[in-house]
Structure formats: C-alpha cells, structure tokens
Amino acid sequence: MGKKEVAVLGDDLRLLLLPRRHPGHLSSIAHFHLTVFNVLRSTISMGLEKQSSNKVFGGEVTKYSFKSSVLGDLSANLNLYLPPSASSSKKVPILYFLAGLTCTEDNAAQKGGMFEAASQEGIALCFPDTSPRGAKIEGEDESYDFGSGAGFYINATKDPWSKHYKMYDHIVKEIPEQLKAADLPIDFSKSSVFGHSMGGHGALTLYLKGEASFKSCSAFSPICHPTACPWGEKAFKGYLAGGVEEGKQHDATELVAAAKGKKLNILLCQADFCPCGILLYRIDSGLGDNFYQQKQLLPEDFQEAARKSGHGEDEVNIRLQDGYDHSYFFISTYAPEHIRWHAKFLK
Ligand SMILES: N[C@@H](CCC(=O)N[C@@H](CS)C(=O)NCC(=O)O)C(=O)O
Numbered sequence: 001m002g003k004k005e006v007a008v009l010g011d012d013l014r015l016l017l018l019p020r021r022h023p024g025h026l027s028s029i030a031h032f033h034l035t036v037f038n039v040l041r042s043t044i045s046m047g048l049e050k051q052s053s054n055k056v057f058g059g060e061v062t063k064y065s066f067k068s069s070v071l072g073d074l075s076a077n078l079n080l081y082l083p084p085s086a087s088s089s090k091k092v093p094i095l096y097f098l099a100g101l102t103c104t105e106d107n108a109a110q111k112g113g114m115f116e117a118a119s120q121e122g123i124a125l126c127f128p129d130t131s132p133r134g135a136k137i138e139g140e141d142e143s144y145d146f147g148s149g150a151g152f153y154i155n156a157t158k159d160p161w162s163k164h165y166k167m168y169d170h171i172v173k174e175i176p177e178q179l180k181a182a183d184l185p186i187d188f189s190k191s192s193v194f195g196h197s198m199g200g201h202g203a204l205t206l207y208l209k210g211e212a213s214f215k216s217c218s219a220f221s222p223i224c225h226p227t228a229c230p231w232g233e234k235a236f237k238g239y240l241a242g243g244v245e246e247g248k249q250h251d252a253t254e255l256v257a258a259a260k261g262k263k264l265n266i267l268l269c270q271a272d273f274c275p276c277g278i279l280l281y282r283i284d285s286g287l288g289d290n291f292y293q294q295k296q297l298l299p300e301d302f303q304e305a306a307r308k309s310g311h312g313e314d315e316v317n318i319r320l321q322d323g324y325d326h327s328y329f330f331i332s333t334y335a336p337e338h339i340r341w342h343a344k345f346l347k
Pocket residue numbers: 099100101102103107144196197198326327328
C-alpha cells in the first residue's frame with residue numbers, strides 16, 4: 001500500500017471512528033479503533049519525521065528523516081528551510097541544493113550562507129543527503145569518492161549497488177513526494193536546482209534530463225565531464241553495469257551536447273572567460289580550486305559542448321572566480337547571488 005493510500009485510508013478511518021456528535025468524547029469502541037488506527041499508521045506510514053528545528057532569518061530549518069523505499073528501506077535525512085513568508089495561504093517555490101563528495105544534508109545548511117537570501121526571496125531550500133547510508137555493502141565506506149557520501153545522483157545498475165544506490169529517483173521523485181505528502185506550504189510547480197562539485201554534476205544532469213522540470217540550474221565547481229575525469233570514471237565503473245559508456249547518459253557535457261533547441265533562460269553575465277548576456281547555466285569555479293587544477297571538473301568541456309550544440313556564449317555563463325578554492329568559503333560567497341538569480345525564474 002502506497003503512502004498516499006495510507007494517508008487517505010487514515011483520513012477515512014478518522015471520519016469513521018470519531019463520534020460525530022461528541023467529537024471531544026470518544027467511546028471505548030472509538031478508543032479501541034483509534035488505537036488500531038495509530039498502530040497501523042506508525043507501522044505502515046513512512047512519512048517525514050521531524051528530528052530538529054531551528055529558527056534562522058525569520059524562517060525555520062527542519063531536519064527530517066524518513067524510511068526511503070527507493071533507497072532499499074534505509075533511513076534518509078534531509079534539511080528543509082521554509083522562509084517566513086511561507087504559510088498555508090501562501091505556498092513558496094523550492095530550490096534544491098545538491099552537495100558534493102563526503103557531504104551530508106548538513107554541510108550546505110550549516111556553511112552555505114544561504115538562509116538570508118532565501119528568507120528575503122521567499123524560497124524554500126531543500127538539502128538532501130549525498131548517498132544512501134548504512135547499506136552494508138562491502139567497500140561502501142572505504143573511500144571518500146565512492147559509496148557513502150558519493151552517490152553521484154544516479155541510479156546504480158550494477159549489483160550490489162543497485163539495491164540501494166538510487167539517488168536520482170530519491171531526489172527527483174521520492175523527496176518531492178514525501179514533501180508533498182507532508183502538506184508543506186510549497187508550490188512544487190516552481191522548482192529549481194543548484195549544487196556543488198558532485199552535486200553540481202547532479203544539478204546539471206537532473207536539469208538537462210528534464211524529468212524534474214526545474215526552471216533553472218546553477219552550480220559551484222561542478223564535475224562537468226564525469227566520463228573524462230577520475231572521479232566520474234570511478235563512480236560509473238563502480239555503479240553502472242555498462243561502466244563509463246553507460247555513464248554518458250549521466251554526463252552534463254554529453255547531455256548539453258544533445259540539448260539542441262532547448263529553451264534558454266537569460267541572466268546578465270559579467271565574465272572575462274565567457275562574455276555573454278543570456279544564461280541557461282551559471283557556473284562558478286574557483287581558480288584556487290585544487291580539483292579544478294587536477295582536471296576533475298572540466299568546465300571548459302561543458303562550455304565547448306554547449307556552444308557546439310547551438311547554445312552559444314549567451315546561454316552558458318562560466319565565470320572563473322579569481323583565487324577562491326573548492327570549499328564552502330567559496331560557496332557561501334556566491335550562494336546569495338545564485339539564490340537571487342534563481343528567484344527570477346521561480347516567481
Ligand atoms: N576529503 C577529500 C575532499 C572532499 C571534498 O573536498 N569534498 C567537498 C565536495 S567535493 C566538500 O564539500 N567537502 C565538505 C566540506 O567542505 O564541508 C580529500 O581529502 O581530498
């Protein structure tokens with residue numbers, strides 16, 4: 001039985017069981033039935049469970065956990081920020097932030113410097129985790145760039161990873177369904193995505209695949225060409241039955257090369273690297289970024305593929321930010337600007 005069906009059954013049960021004439025006084029039969037209802041609810045329902053909540057910039061960031069059927073019935077966490085303007089009579093747009101290698105749902109929430117802009121713009125922020133946790137697969141916790149903390153936002157097709165490592169479905173389908181079922185004041189028809197490093201790869205690929213209908217996409221130091229860099233090659237060989245070849249369908253450079261004729265969003269660009277005015281993607285990459293220097297990120301490949309597929313300089317804005325590194329110091333410097341840029345497409 002799906003969660004929605006349980007919720008509907010739950011509502012019906014409540015209507016059936018609560019005595020209509022004296023709603024405040026339950027008969028013993030109704031008490032018994034209500035107990036049955038609660039037991040059923042706790043065992044069948046897999047909804048969001050609130051773990052903690054903190055007020056920030058007038059809004060509230062809440063950590064939720066839930067049993068993820070997509071991730072093979074493991075417990076999953078996320079942080080959700082609701083701005084002060086969100087209420088039952090005013091639903092707000094939602095912006096998903098996908099974090100990088102080694103991160104959890106907490107890194108960007110705690111160090112990203114994102115709440116003031118989200119509060120002012122009236123946008124909800126969702127911070128998912130970066131992989132399943134505790135799948136007990138051999139090798140899961142051996143390296144920082146594969147397994148735990150390194151789900152790469154794809155659905156694994158190779159055993160034993162395919163039973164749990166379904167981060168694409170987790171982000172694109174399961175999390176929105178969970179948030180919808182929790183009846184939060186969010187307008188899911190207005191959603192966008194941004195991310196960092198592995199999460200920048202996630203943001204670009206989820207946006208380009210189109211299934212989630214994100215309005216806009218931005219990224220901080222994304223892995224732009226994973227089939228051509230050590231991080232991506234390791235991930236695709238490990239998670240995908242078809243290895244790096246299969247990985248092409250999860251590669252932003254490949255996807256943008258095939259994205260001819262896609263409608264573009266426009267934003268002012270200040271760039272010496274890419275002098276353009278129309279933006280589909282906004283990519284910030286720190287010049288002092290060791291991973292950029294090690295050719296793990298390859299934003300130039302992405303830009304070249306975008307140009308070749310007809311999007312041109314005016315559609316893909318790649319700004320090289322002098323002296324920043326790969327850390328959250330860099331992200332927190334530019335995150336407010338990214339959120340304000342997304343706000344234009346979300347309102
Ligand atoms: N632990 C890795 C680095 C991993 C890393 O830099 N991860 C980035 C994302 S790719 C990150 O955001 N780390 C967590 C943090 O800075 O809070 C190493 O030793 O090389």
